[in-house]
Amino acid sequence: MASPAAALQRWSIPLLTLSVPLGFVAWAFPTGLAPLRAAGIVTGWLGCGLLLVSLLLMLREPRLAYWLGGLERMYRWHHVTGVVAYVALLLHPLALAAGNLAASPRLAWQTLSPATESWQVWSGWLGLLLLMVGLATTFTPSIRYGLWRWLHALLGIGVVIGLVHLILLGIDEPVLPILAAAAGILGWRLLRGDLGLAARPYIVAAVRKLTPQSVEIELRPLADPVTVTAGQFVLVAFGNGPLYRGCGEFHPFTISAIDRDGALRLAVKALGDCTRRMLSIEPGVAARVIGGFGGLLGDAGASPQLWIAGGIGVTPFVALLNEGRLRQPVRLLYLYRREADATYLPELRAIAASDPQLKLQAVATGDDLPDLDRLLPATSELSGVECYLCGPAGLVAALQRALGARGVAAQHIHFENFEFR
Structure with missing residues (x-):
């Protein structure tokens, strides 16, 4: 039987995914409107709520990842909520246009065509376009990682512009708090995750060749070590050395051993440009470590x-x-x-x-x-x-x-x- 903590982890993301958008809809549910126009408003708020959840699920915080069932699970739901949010936001203008179709096909077309609308409406279409580009990069694995990161950032920009679109239309509440929350999440991810303010400093102490295409890197902490257990992985960004040029980006690496003094050993296999370069990494290279995350056998019991x-x-x-x-x-x-x-x-x-x-x-x-x-x-x-x-x-x-x-x-x-x- 699952423990209360395990049950909480299992249901945390589904409950979050339901409660936030449905809370927005309950607050702004339209009354006295035609069904299609009401549907257009509802889908818009559902999309906003799901986008906010999607943003939260991309944070790389060990404690948050623990309570939500792991970083890998968060990213799966991040993708799902992002796609469903985009579909809901596409249905938003379509439902509004369909509501005007009975009165006048021309009015329905004007509802959809940015060329006939004000710049306030243009901002909504721009947000949708940026979301489309960001989502397209998510499902295009052939894109180089560095370029993918910048293109994927368009998702966050699209969310902010979409919320500004609502403010420009005169909807201040609860959009201003939502905009503040979205900006806070994006800033948190940028500062603590991408720029590494949440990372702990380490240094490469030794490198051992495992196979022609893999090495084991020993990292020793320069301050308090990260909290990590066997079976977990960490996010690591390596700096430059006298002969080694680091990628400067955080990548996941599984821990192969944890020493009593907090030193970590990581197994690295050449699977791309960055990891291939790590085959020639040298002692003395600085590293920044965030973690630990996951835990493949964290809940293992006494069964075979x-x-x-x-x-x-x-x-x-x-x-x-x-x-x-x-x-x-x-x-x-x-x-x-x-x-x-x-x-x-x-x-x-x-x-x-x-x-x-x-x-x-x-x-x-x-x-x-x-x-x-x-x-x-x-x-x-x-x-x-x-x-x-x-x-x-x-x-x-x-x-x-x-x-x-x-x-x-x-x-x-x-x-x-x-x-x-």
């Missing part, structure tokens, strides 16, 4: 567990094993393309040899998706087992389907993704 890792996705499991001996039977299925690509494989074999609770199944799969039906335990062996998955999104999705086909319920399959676009 199945861990399935793909490639660098083995890192959170390594962190848990570095904490000490296991308390329950664990089977680790570690999938990698070639043995030369397998991070931490020697360490895992040594731990499995010394800890009878750990059963290691290490499999080189080549470049194709592995035969999961052959590799996964039989249905009878999965009864009462908690399954934890970490790896590429395609592999995790395939594992979910395969485990579901073996009768494992969704609440017993746990995973995290690290895509924060």
